[in-house]
Amino acid sequence: MLSRIERAVNACSAHGLYAIINAHNKNPSPHPNYDEKLNSDLWRAVAPYFADRTHVVYELSNEPISGAGKNGALDSEQSKTLESLARVHDIARSLATNTHLMILTPAGISGWGSINAMSNLTLNFETLTGPLDWSKTSVAYHLYHADVNLFPKAENLRSFHSEFPGWPSENNFPSDYSSKQLGIKNGDAERSVSFGADHFVMQNL
DSSP states (O other): OHHHHHHHHHHHHHTTOOEEEEOOOOOOSSBTTBOHHHHHHHHHHHHHHTTTOTTEEEEOOSSSSSSSOBTTBOOHHHHHHHHHHHHHHHHHHHHOTTSEEEEEOOSOOOOTTOTTHHHHHHHHHHHHHOSOOTTSEEEEEEOSOOOTTTOTTOHHHHHHHTTSOEEEEEOOOOTTSOHHHHTOOTTOOOOOOEETTEEOOOOOO
C-alpha cells in the first residue's frame, strides 16, 4: 500500500501539487461509522513514512460523525467517536510532527440551529487533544447538510471560519443538477447543499 501511495505522492511532487492522504473508511465497529483500530494502524504506517514530504497533507478520517451535533455537543455514541478521533490524532501528530493534519471531517455542519455548532465541536475536540497548533492543523467538513433554511447566507459557516481554519474536503454538485446532466446512474441523488441562491460547489472529476 505504501508503495502505491508513494507513486501518487511522487507524481504530485513532480507536477507541483499537494497530495492529501485520506483515511476513507466506514466500518460498523466499535462505533457506527468509525473503526479506531483500523485508522490507528493506518496512521502508524503512513504518518512517519511521508512525514518529511512537505507537499503531503493527512486527512485523518472520513465522515466519522454525521454533523456538528446539538450546538457542538454530540450524543453518547458520537462522543465516543470524538474521543477515538482525538486518540488517532495524537498518534498521527506524534509520528508526523510538522505535517498538516485535517481533522474531524463530519458529513455536514448542521448544528440543530446553532450558528456556533462547528466552532463548539472543534473546541470540544481540542479539550481532548490539548492545544492544537493551528498553523499546521485545519478542520475538514462535507457540505451534505448545513441548516441552510436557518442560515441561508452561510452564517454558520462564516462564523466557524472566523475562528478556525477549515475547508470542504468533499462536496458534490447542487441539488438542481440531474443524474442525466452529470452522466451518472439514475437514483443517485447525493448532492451538496446550496446557501440561498448561491451554489457552493467544489467537485473533482
